[in-house]
Amino acid sequence: MPTIIESTQNMRIKMFAKMKDKRYRDEWRTFLVDNEHLIQEALKANLVKALLYVDSHPFKLDPKIEEIKVTEAIMEKLSSTSSTAKYVALCKYMPDKEITGNRIIILDDVQDPGNVGTIIRSAISFGFDGVILSKNGVDLYNDKLIRSTQGALFHLPVKRCDVLPEVRRLKSEGYYIVGTALVNGCGLSNIMEREKMAIVMGNEGSGVSSTILMMSDINAFIEMENFESLNVGVAAGILMYTFRKK
Amino acid sequence: MPTIIESTQNMRIKMFAKMKDKRYRDEWRTFLVDNEHLIQEALKANLVKALLYVDSHPFKLDPKIEEIKVTEAIMEKLSSTSSTAKYVALCKYMPDKEITGNRIIILDDVQDPGNVGTIIRSAISFGFDGVILSKNGVDLYNDKLIRSTQGALFHLPVKRCDVLPEVRRLKSEGYYIVGTALVNGCGLSNIMEREKMAIVMGNEGSGVSSTILMMSDINAFIEMENFESLNVGVAAGILMYTFRKK
Numbered sequence: 001m002p003t004i005i006e007s008t009q010n011m012r013i014k015m016f017a018k019m020k021d022k023r024y025r026d027e028w029r030t031f032l033v034d035n036e037h038l039i040q041e042a043l044k045a046n047l048v049k050a051l052l053y054v055d056s057h058p059f060k061l062d063p064k065i066e067e068i069k070v071t072e073a074i075m076e077k078l079s080s081t082s083s084t085a086k087y088v089a090l091c092k093y094m095p096d097k098e099i100t101g102n103r104i105i106i107l108d109d110v111q112d113p114g115n116v117g118t119i120i121r122s123a124i125s126f127g128f129d130g131v132i133l134s135k136n137g138v139d140l141y142n143d144k145l146i147r148s149t150q151g152a153l154f155h156l157p158v159k160r161c162d163v164l165p166e167v168r169r170l171k172s173e174g175y176y177i178v179g180t181a182l183v184n185g186c187g188l189s190n191i192m193e194r195e196k197m198a199i200v201m202g203n204e205g206s207g208v209s210s211t212i213l214m215m216s217d218i219n220a221f222i223e224m225e226n227f228e229s230l231n232v233g234v235a236a237g238i239l240m241y242t243f244r245k246k
Numbered sequence: 247m248p249t250i251i252e253s254t255q256n257m258r259i260k261m262f263a264k265m266k267d268k269r270y271r272d273e274w275r276t277f278l279v280d281n282e283h284l285i286q287e288a289l290k291a292n293l294v295k296a297l298l299y300v301d302s303h304p305f306k307l308d309p310k311i312e313e314i315k316v317t318e319a320i321m322e323k324l325s326s327t328s329s330t331a332k333y334v335a336l337c338k339y340m341p342d343k344e345i346t347g348n349r350i351i352i353l354d355d356v357q358d359p360g361n362v363g364t365i366i367r368s369a370i371s372f373g374f375d376g377v378i379l380s381k382n383g384v385d386l387y388n389d390k391l392i393r394s395t396q397g398a399l400f401h402l403p404v405k406r407c408d409v410l411p412e413v414r415r416l417k418s419e420g421y422y423i424v425g426t427a428l429v430n431g432c433g434l435s436n437i438m439e440r441e442k443m444a445i446v447m448g449n450e451g452s453g454v455s456s457t458i459l460m461m462s463d464i465n466a467f468i469e470m471e472n473f474e475s476l477n478v479g480v481a482a483g484i485l486m487y488t489f490r491k492k
Contacts, residue, residue: 114360118477127471152474225373225491228398231364234483237476241484245471 002067008077013070016052016090017077022139029093031141032078034085041151047091052078057087080143093141097157101129102196103245104170108163108212109137109203110232116140117148118233119201120156127245130157132166137203163200167215170198177216179208180239182229185219188242197243201236248313254323259316262298262336263323268385275339277387278324280331287397293337298324303333326389339387343403347375348442349491350416354409354458355383355449356478362386363394364479365447366402373491376403378412383449409446413461416444423462425454426485428475431465434488443489447482 005013016032018024025031030049033042036058042048043059050066051057054075061067072084079085105123110116116138123131138145140160146153159166171177176194179185180201200216202208213219222230222238230238251259262278264270271277276295279288282304288294289305296312297303300321307313318330325331351369356362362384369377384391386406392399405412417423422440425431426447446462448454459465468476468484476484 118480121474122476122480124472125468125470125474125476222371222487223490223492224371226370228367228371230368230371230483231479233477234364234368234480237480238484238487241468244469246469 002069004069005074006071008071008073010074013074013077016088019090020080020143022141025093025139025141031091031093031146032080032088033091033146034078034080034088035147036087038146038151039087039089041154042089042091045094045154047094047154048089049092050090052088052090053086059087094154094158096159096161097130099130099132099157099159099166103128103240103243104130104132104175104198105236105240106132106163106166106198106200107134107137108200108208109134109206110201111138111204112232113138113142113145114148115204115231115233117145117153119236120149121152122233122237122240124152124156126240126243128156128240130159132163132198133158133160134163135160164211164215167198167200167212171215171217176218177212178239178243179213179216179219180235181207181213181219181221182227183221185221187223188220188239189223191218191220191242193243199236199239199243201232201239204232248315250315251320252317254317254319256320259320259323262334265336266326266389268387271339271385271387277337277339277392278326278334279337279392280324280326280334281393282333284392284397285333285335287400288335288337291340291400293340293400294335295338296336298334298336299332305333340400340404342405342407343376345376345378345403345405345412349374349486349489350376350378350421350444351482351486352378352409352412352444352446353380353383354446354454355380355452356447357384357450358478359384359388359391360394361450361477361479363391363399365482366395367398368479368483368486370398370402372486372489374402374486376405378409379404379406380409381406410457410461413444413446413458417461417463422464423458424485424489425459425462425465426481427453427459427465427467428473429467431467433469434466434485435469437464437466437488439489445482445485445489447478447485450478
């Protein structure tokens with residue numbers, strides 16, 4: 001039998017609404033998803049703890065997942081977009097995973113949620129094994145980020161941490177670290193593929209940090225006819241396609 | 247001497263404010279730009295007809311450009327974003343140009359302003375000579391699109407028209423037309439570069455129209471490890487990098 005909640009002032013509903021705020025999400029390691037396709041992807045990834053709906057829902061739920069029947073007004077309060085969601089899933093954060101495998105992408109303070117979402121989709125397409133994100137970059141559970149990955153995010157190993165110790169670890173494990181720079185370094189088409197590679201993309205404004213550019217095995221630039229900075233999602237896509245898993 | 251306007255109810259100010267609406271922009275072939283960097287770019291491209299400001303402005307203006315001194319309230323009324331702009335430039339539409347040169351990108355109903363903006367930046371980077379946009383696609387003077395190109399838009403030949411007659415024209419002029427598809431067709435890395443190429447990118451949901459896929463010389467797919475659709479801006483970037491001008 002579902003739990004029934006009818007007041008927008010209910011304590012749990014108030015807590016759920018607070019999860020629009022990153023501080024609360026991080027404290028509780030919990031986030032909301034309110035789009036049918038994204039909820040399906042979160043269910044596949046075993047992240048859903050409770051499902052809120054008004055009349056009925058189309059999902060097959062494990063009995064461990066709590067069902068909560070609520071009102072339209074509550075749905076409106078919890079919806080992330082201007083239109084009221086039909087379902088809202090309460091999800092737990094993905095566990096931080098040690099990132100291994102032959103292809104790794106590292107995001108050194110990439111800030112825009114749409115860019116990070118796009119990079120995650122490309123990473124999956126090109127067979128990358130995981131993403132390492134710096135702590136100062138975008139919030140991984142930002143609503144726009146999740147939507148722009150179309151749920152792909154839930155299926156890729158992700159680790160959020162200080163990037164420098166990770167770069168050191170990867171170097172000691174024999175990874176070939178490819179930094180990216182607008183100038184200097186080596187033209188992408190001249191870089192040989194290696195068995196184990198980690199590609200580092202930098203902040204939209206300032207690029208990859210100079211420490212990492214120094215520690216990397218090589219720094220790549222994307223050959224251009226006119227000097228015009230590329231969108232970081234496009235640049236990452238070109239690098240990941242070049243070194244895709246085959 | 248500048249024109250001075252102090253009322254938000256002034257007839258010209260009301261007309262300027264209407265330019266937030268595509269219908270009026272298209273009717274008058276005129277649009278507003280309210281970011282300092284974008285105004286500089288519009289000035290370089292000779293598009294500015296009048297400049298509105300409150301106290302003073304940092305621009306070097308040709309005497310043909312009207313200067314209009316206005317109030318904070320008027321600026322607020324004309325600003326595109328939540329913060330009040332310091333300057334607003336009234337600009338004329340770019341003239342439609344016949345697109346020639348060895349590298350052309352065709353956007354067949356690409357809808358998202360951010361995607362089109364990103365593609366325009368990449369097109370300039372990789373030495374493409376112009377962009378052909380279908381009439382059903384995004385509005386070229388959409389505020390988000392202009393901002394996402396950072397003004398690069400003003401410097402690339404663009405033609406907005408029915409795409410099919412253009413594809414026919416390009417074929418008769420000896421262009422090698424590369425359609426894009428998720429499956430079927432030829433892996434990108436197996437496609438030979440030609441002297442004159444036109445690449446067609448399709449709508450975010452439905453892809454390139456079947457008529458164009460039939461008329462093209464070859465249809466390319468981007469080789470992937472996992473089947474996951476790429477963002478159209480990333481896909482366009484990979485194709486344009488592959489066939490960049492060298």
